[in-house]
Amino acid sequence: xxxxxxxxxxGSFVGDEEAGRRLVELPAAVEAALATELATETxxxxxxxxxxxxxxxAHPVHGRLAAHLPEGEDPAVLAELGALLGRRELTRKLRxxxxxxxxxxxxxxxPRETVYEAWAPVGLVAHIAPGNAATVAPLSIVEGLLAxxxxxxxxxxxxxxxxxxxxxxxxALDPSGALAARIVVLRFPSSRQEWLRLMCAPADAVxxxxxxxxxxxxxxxxxxxxxxxxxxxxxxxxxLTRDVWSDAVTLGALADDVCLHEQQACSSPQVVYLDTxxxxxxxxxxxxxxxxxxxxxxxxxAAPKVGAASAAGAASAPAPDPAPDPAxxxxxxxTELVARLEEHLGLTRVFAAPDGSWRVMADTxxxxxxxxxxxxxxxxxxxxxxxxxxxxxxRRYLQTAGLAGSRTDIADLxxxxxxxxxxxxTPVGSMLESYAGEPHDGVYALQRxxxxxxxxxxxxxxxxxxxLDDLARPVVLPPPAGPLLGKEDIQEPGRRVxxxxxxxxxxxxxxxxxxxxxxxxYDDYDTQMHAAARGLLAxxxxxxxxxxxxxxxxxxxxxxxxxxxxxxxxLGGVQLPLSAGPDHPATAQALIDHGADTLxxxxxxxxxxxxxxxxALRAYGGLRKVFYGGEHFTPAQQRTLKDTFGIEVIxxxxxxxxxxxxxxxxxxxxxxxxxxxxxxxxxxxxxxLAEDRPVTPGETGRLVFTTHARRGQDLGRYVIGxxxxxxxxxxxxxxxxxxxxxxxRTGDVMRVATxxxxxxxxxxxxxxxxxxxxxxxxxxxxxxxxxxxxxxVERAGATDPERLREVFLAGYPELRExxxxxxxxxxxxxxxxxxxxxxxxxxxxxxxxxxRR
Numbered sequence: 121x122x123x124x125x126x127x128x129x130x131g132s133f134v135g136d137e138e139a140g141r142r143l144v145e146l147p148a149a150v151e152a153a154l155a156t157e158l159a160t161e162t163x164x165x166x167x168x169x170x171x172x173x174x175x176x177x178a179h180p181v182h183g184r185l186a187a188h189l190p191e192g193e194d195p196a197v198l199a200e201l202g203a204l205l206g207r208r209e210l211t212r213k214l215r216x217x218x219x220x221x222x223x224x225x226x227x228x229x230x231p232r233e234t235v236y237e238a239w240a241p242v243g244l245v246a247h248i249a250p251g252n253a254a255t256v257a258p259l260s261i262v263e264g265l266l267a268x269x270x271x272x273x274x275x276x277x278x279x280x281x282x283x284x285x286x287x288x289x290x291x292a293l294d295p296s297g298a299l300a301a302r303i304v305v306l307r308f309p310s311s312r313q314e315w316l317r318l319m320c321a322p323a324d325a326v327x328x329x330x331x332x333x334x335x336x337x338x339x340x341x342x343x344x345x346x347x348x349x350x351x352x353x354x355x356x357x358x359x360l361t362r363d364v365w366s367d368a369v370t371l372g373a374l375a376d377d378v379c380l381h382e383q384q385a386c387s388s389p390q391v392v393y394l395d396t397x398x399x400x401x402x403x404x405x406x407x408x409x410x411x412x413x414x415x416x417x418x419x420x421x422a423a424p425k426v427g428a429a430s431a432a433g434a435a436s437a438p439a440p441d442p443a444p445d446p447a448x449x450x451x452x453x454x455t456e457l458v459a460r461l462e463e464h465l466g467l468t469r470v471f472a473a474p475d476g477s478w479r480v481m482a483d484t485x486x487x488x489x490x491x492x493x494x495x496x497x498x499x500x501x502x503x504x505x506x507x508x509x510x511x512x513x514x515r516r517y518l519q520t521a522g523l524a525g526s527r528t529d530i531a532d533l534x535x536x537x538x539x540x541x542x543x544x545x546t547p548v549g550s551m552l553e554s555y556a557g558e559p560h561d562g563v564y565a566l567q568r569x570x571x572x573x574x575x576x577x578x579x580x581x582x583x584x585x586x587x588l589d590d591l592a593r594p595v596v597l598p599p600p601a602g603p604l605l606g607k608e609d610i611q612e613p614g615r616r617v618x619x620x621x622x623x624x625x626x627x628x629x630x631x632x633x634x635x636x637x638x639x640x641x642y643d644d645y646d647t648q649m650h651a652a653a654r655g656l657l658a659x660x661x662x663x664x665x666x667x668x669x670x671x672x673x674x675x676x677x678x679x680x681x682x683x684x685x686x687x688x689x690x691l692g693g694v695q696l697p698l699s700a701g702p703d704h705p706a707t708a709q710a711l712i713d714h715g716a717d718t719l720x721x722x723x724x725x726x727x728x729x730x731x732x733x734x735x736a737l738r739a740y741g742g743l744r745k746v747f748y749g750g751e752h753f754t755p756a757q758q759r760t761l762k763d764t765f766g767i768e769v770i771x772x773x774x775x776x777x778x779x780x781x782x783x784x785x786x787x788x789x790x791x792x793x794x795x796x797x798x799x800x801x802x803x804x805x806x807x808x809l810a811e812d813r814p815v816t817p818g819e820t821g822r823l824v825f826t827t828h829a830r831r832g833q834d835l836g837r838y839v840i841g842x843x844x845x846x847x848x849x850x851x852x853x854x855x856x857x858x859x860x861x862x863x864x865r866t867g868d869v870m871r872v873a874t875x876x877x878x879x880x881x882x883x884x885x886x887x888x889x890x891x892x893x894x895x896x897x898x899x900x901x902x903x904x905x906x907x908x909x910x911x912x913v914e915r916a917g918a919t920d921p922e923r924l925r926e927v928f929l930a931g932y933p934e935l936r937e938x939x940x941x942x943x944x945x946x947x948x949x950x951x952x953x954x955x956x957x958x959x960x961x962x963x964x965x966x967x968x969x970x971x972r973r
Contacts, residue, residue: 655785
């Protein structure tokens, strides 16, 4: 890069002449960039990778960027910046400020209405960064990117090229090029008004840092209708009540707030107010506090830590200079001199260090007065009854009020201070502290860089459409990478979830192995429940009209009942949380008494309930929909439910796992095992049964999922244990999410007598050719002579085991060969449904019981 190439423009460094030419064409460049949507996940993935590099001093990126830090800047600022750019902090920021990690998707604001809302980018954000905080400019651009905007930023001509190179490193971590297309960083002096005008003219929002003069200079170039976002100077104060202003701990905490950063932060106290009208108490407090300041060590030039993941928050704490410059020194001298002169009028009293390193100026007048900083504090009286009248005229400039008093005082004074115009209240001693996601100066930055948009749609046409984007554009997530993982891998000690991320524990059903724990954060659980809710709408659930009985199993840390309780809660649907239980008459009576027309549950349990209470439920005649999970209803069973009980809709409630959550959903055009992928949460691979390579499109293979929405866990390339095949082409429902068909579990594929046999094949033959409408289970044993395969079918009036044996032999050539060669004994027996083996936790029917082990 040429030494004169001070500007970073959409992926490359350019010089003044080229930058000037491109500035003229900026509107066209913005339109081209906005033509392609920027996925939030693209921003999060790149920022997370950059964060890891910034936190590793040995990483080449760390070394390259350290070389561009301003002179005297502590390289530790790179790690502090990295901590703010990690996925954990940015997703928390997105959730807090824009309500979720995919704020740009047009989802239903109320699931009961076909009104879709989203946060959309304003378009082009012009950022005018200050010259005194290295982290402000890059954080501001990241905020603009999180909101989906194109960003053009001006740095001071005195700044290094740190921001330019940091943004180049960020863009390089996005192979799609979408980030580079949305970043322009220019370095030029404010006197270059033509460039400033060209920056601001096409902007939809202009963010500017600085005092009134700086804001006014930029505002002159802001076109009508453009949003001006001011991050200007603010003033903060402390307020102490009578019962604490003599307390040594309180005075020490107040001194901490004054001395930290030498009052250079907007949240530093410049005035200390006392809840009194007594001038003598003011003077006495000032003398006590002066003694506390006198005992403090002298100022040092350590750079402050960046507060919150916000450019505005970073700007609140510029790197302090312990020595005032000449202009600041003159202001300090003048302020102190005037205050000393007013002592003769009885208005003030000054307590100052002999070397001028600190000063406390007591003033009997209440109006807010700015401090000259550098440990210079005003002390004033302000009875709480006059707080609003005294402070409200300065409301544009107020930021933090540090309060000290009793619990009731804090509650009362907080409300009063907020009414006066303060945007932030903290305890004394914590005025400069912040928390992740904290609003700055009364607003959230991401909302200032976004628009709230809405689409109203015809309910008759869009009743089952939960997200408009599903019909318009496919979701693009980073491709999966890394080794394949199984349940045993994620249970290893080295992969255990950190305690800070382990907020919700579920126990897997254990139907395909030993029960294990699956752990979630509440944020991840909420994301997944919203996704499952959208999938349920797609399947035909009506949150307005349906009256639902939740009949999943509950207890022993089993998750289905709780999960679908949460799903219905998010949908606003009517729910009877009955859960599965052995008292079928009581359950049926509850369905009838409360007018339930929709059932959620496991097929095996619903089948038992409906047949046990067939007379009562047929007489009721109110059941219309069944949404099932965990197992499958065969086509023959579905015909029975429709013909016998009048049920009109029978669909999968979701396809998922305890570890990964919801993976797929059915639409009104789906049947059997066909599902759409939850493409906003996961990517899917279909791998060969024997080798770790993709199958030919359309072939059956192992389903492998990578989830992109889990905090504190790496669940990439998870082998879930199911078989499936891709369904080509776009679904008739119009959704672009990939489709796949479940083809059983890898555990349902049995190695018997040198052959591979599939339980699903037995199930299909029994229903399609044998007319069997009940449940079916296979048991494998070893006899003295050979292996034995027993097909156990639920007994019904017309069940004929011998007929079913003939159907299996005729329709399954591999089975027929094994029996003919006397390698296998085939037995078919009819049994009561209650005697079939089930998972003790979930109640799920065990498709294969292998007793050979």
